[in-house]
Amino acid sequence: MYSLERPVRGQSSSPKDRLGRKRRTVVSSLTEDEELTEILKSYSSNKVTTTKYSFLSFIPKNLFEQLHRCANIYFIFLAALNFVPVVNAFQPEISIIPILLVLAVTAVKDLWEDYRKHKSDKFINGLVCEIYSRKQQTYVDQRWQDVHVGDFVRLSCNEIIPADMLLLYSSDPHGVCYIETANLDGETNLKQRQLGSELTPENFHSRIECENPNNDLSRFRGFMEYPSKARVGLHNNNLLLRSCTIRNTETVIGIVVYAGHETKAMKNNNGPRYKRSKLERRLNVDVLWSVVLLVIMCLTAAIGHGLWLRNLKDASFLNPDTTSPALSGFYLFWTMIIVLQVLIPISLYVSIEIVKLCQIFFIQNDVDFYNEYMDSRIQCRALNITEDLGQIQYVFSDKTGTLTENKMVFRRCTIAGVEYPHEENGEKSKYIFLHNTTFSIRVPDPFLVQKLNCLSSPLFLLRDASMELTYIVDFFMALAICNTVVVSSPNQPRHVVRNKSPRSFTRRLFSRGKAASFTPSPSPTPTKLGTEPDGEPNLEASILSIKPGLDGVPGGDGDQGYEEEEEGEHGSWKDEEDKMLHLNPGAWSGLENSNGAEGPPCEPGADELIYEAESPDEAALVHAARAYRCTLQGRSLERLLVELPGMGSLAVRLLHILPFDSTRKRMSVVVRHPLTNQVVVYTKGADSVIMDLAESPEGAEQSDGRQGHIREQTQKHLDNYAREGLRTLCIAKKVQTSTRHAFAETSIENREELLLESAQRLETNLTLLGATGIVDRLQEEVPETIEALQRAGVKVWVLTGDKQETAINIACACKLLRSTDQLLTANCGSKVNEACKALLLELRAEVECGEAAEGTSGFTLVVDGRTLDFALQEDLKGDFLELSRRCRAVVCCRSTPLQKSHVVQLVRDQLRVMTLAIGDGANDVSMIQVADVGIGISGQEGMQAVMSSDFAISRFKHLRKLLLVHGHWCYTRLANMILYFFYKNVMYVNLLFWYQFFCGFSGSVMTNSWVLIFFNLLFTSAPPLLYGILDKDVSAETLIKLPELYKSGQNSKAYLPSTFWLTMLDALYQSLVCFFIPYFAHAGSDADMLSFGSPINASALLIILLHQVIESRTLTWLHVLVLVGSALFYFSFTLVFSVVCVTCSPPTNPLGVDKLQMSQPLFYGVCALTTVLALLPRFLFHALCNSISPSDTLKAALMDQLNPDNYCRRMQRWNQTQAQSKARGLVINVEDLDIKIPDFILPKELKECRAATGSVFS
16 A cells, blocks of 8 residues: 655645645545535546647647748748848749648648547547436436546446546455456456445545556555545555456446546557658758758859949949949849759658658558458558668567467476476477467376376375375466466356356356356355265365365364364355366366367366466466366455365465566465465466575475475476477465565555565575476467578567577577577676676687688577676677677577667667567567667567557568568668659759859749749659659569568668769759750840740750659559659640730740740750750660669569569570589570679579579579
């Protein structure tokens, strides 16, 4: 329990003062106290609004948000500047069209997204729940938005919780209810909540003090103060969170403490993730270079204009003006900024957003990412980093649930030093997984079954039990009860309906799905000990009457007292139980039934149980125990119902649960043993932890020897399990006599610290019972995916919490560790930094020697958790990174979630590489969020990883196509489109700049302002979009078969600084050709300014469009339609404009200019010659490069074009003429063009041809 600060005596308690504190006061909304009513009104209502805008705020707010982009501010500034008479370049009204269009497109997109949110909010706010009405003195239906803090809400099973409520009443007799938090954190297992205090609206006069709203889902602190001033501490188990669903409970009532945007669910609702991609960062740099280029051009024009005016005195064509040449040059600078504004690509940002949305659409609708079993497809949660998928250099992967199925098979176990191999479970044919389950059908080990069969004999007495048998019983008892599993029925697994008809106890308990609780019937008529009311012998009572317990400790008076308690409180259970079946060896063969629950062919209601566990490991252990007839049948807040072989159903009193956490790495339950009445601690956890805690009690020499032998044998078995790649857990127990943990549970002050301290005392000097080995098989195509990623130049790291041997085994199985690799293990046993540093230097020297020698294909580094702690320290980071950088793969075992995130951050920041992290569980969230790209797998461990990720997939194999195909396409398309935007803008702006040398740097242009504005905005805007959306350099099949092609994206070959400047030079050359050929063609003529500019504009359009044809790898009918349509749109617009426009563009008059030009042959001749000469160098450059040194992508594209038969014939001809050649490559004559083909894997269709013609590779 938690205690908050008490009010200081004499302190004011007015509503305003209370609101200022670090906590809130909640009382019933039925109160008549005006001050308290004012406090409740001050809290947020339950109406939720996730929209950004309202009807009135949309325009100003959206405009304000768009002004956060520097480019928008820049263009608004230029549009405003054009309204200044001394610097305006053309009509002011025209100058605002581009920025208005860009702002309008973005605003429409934002409005559409906001409207979708509004519809969702309206639906949620309109949901109905039952609220207690003061007027009607009953519960009435109210909309969610009408719920307020202090209201009493009544919910039924399967209803969604409308607000954060404190649980006050549950129909469950033990005061608990179950909620499913899948809508909140993605976890599908049920969480148990208990009453803060059992009250009803009519008699609720208490006051609740709790912490202010926050986003911590796992914490709630407060207390409830009764009118008597008595206080009850409140914690997270008393709180029902908004968006969760009531399960397994017929009715609950709660009082609202947080509503609307103050609920924890809304506090955690951060919306979609936004990151800046690497390409976008590069783009920003090049935009700055464009700004520099713009300033240089404007300064040149300003200086030239000043010099021209100074040298030109008393010219008759100049208007009299007293402005000095220097001031005129200053004005001209701003005029040129307006004229050359197109150099900064205003439409590029909008185009990038459109292209990325289309890329996400294609990724989400790729049928290869659809998982039919889970009925799920890929989710793109981050909208602006699709191109980063094509540049990944390091992949950090979790193991369990990511590389493996996270579907567990109970493979082996060792009890009291004796191993039970479960050979039949080792056969892959036995890995039969049920639909929507995380465990498999098991076949018990026959030797272990034989030992347990003696418990079923009617002649067996506990005093005859050997010590080994007591270990076995305790072992399976621990598997059955040391968990938080919820039990339910398959008919209505999440619904509770009471049934008063007389049935057998188990059927009454489970047939209607009542899970995890049981209600004892009234006590029967007193009967003779060991006899049921109907005269049948009571086997349970007979066993309980035997004083020697399983541990060989006399029961004494405590046993007798427990016997009386059970007989008086729960004796009637035996009235309703079915007759006990005496088990025999043949009975163990019929273990399979329709729902995967193994059991004897007895009453259906007893067998049909469904276990809902927090993890697949937990479910596997409970089902393994059930396979040996140690069956968990029910759970309540205070008791468990367990069936043991030969003993029937036993009530186990549950005293405390010490939950698992990543720090302790173990879980314990404290129970009162049903046979000995002793307080027993059952613990399961990681072997590295349990082995340290498993010490024999002092003074028990015989026990020391036995425990020593068990520890030794168990450790050997654990090592074998790890080498086989099994997940291991150790099981231990302890007989407890102290009651200090109960004091910690009920403490208000420092409860968390006391609980941790108490847990440390309870979990010491444990008696080791045994260990389990669970196999978690690899997902399909994991080895192929990892091999493809490594061939693509991606380094794969596996970060897991498993043992080192297990991690190495899995690394071998998934081909992360190859047979030719040299394994390096970094296990620093010392706690001194110097020792760890020496180890890292030694391993580094070993790697350097291996690199110098021949025969070693690579190194794989394996690091344990302790060494990783040292390696992440500041003085060892460099050595660790240098060592790991030289290794082909790295496996970090026994790593914590925090270590995972630190490793990813270290590699990302220090090596400056693109990182990707992939995982499926809550322990992978920090790693996923730190990486440049985070990918969550929707597996068996809930959806926390998915909800924190940028992309979500259902299988690890999907990573292969996501990176190698879509990542490659997204990066190359976007990079090429950005370069094309820069090219066309620079090319066209330079035409205006060259004209300044012939007009006295006056800022005049040789075209009308409408064409100038629309040239980049309309005439040439659609082709780049299609280029960025549909261009495909290599087919998906080839990209999958040739992962090496992915390296071009890693090295940013499509968008290098050198590529950018070469593109700028090419644009400069094309602008010179495009300007001066029409200039010389019209030299000496009487052509006016607009007549001179008409062929320049037409040539520029054709050059820009055909330039894209040269650069495109894909030309379809859609490309032809857009390109031809853009050209026709330009000529149609200019022709119509010149016919109908008389005074559209003062002071110039374009009337009839373009119509006249298009009627003259010179116009078409100039356009044709200009276009050919401008594009010829680029065409020749591509031809030479593709002939002399073709890129890998070009070679792969040519392989796509060759049909298999033609390819085989060319192979045979080459094989005959080049039989003696030792060259590494292969030369094929394709259309009289020699092309060198590297060491690529041949397509599947060509394998037979390759086998027939012999190997053509060196």
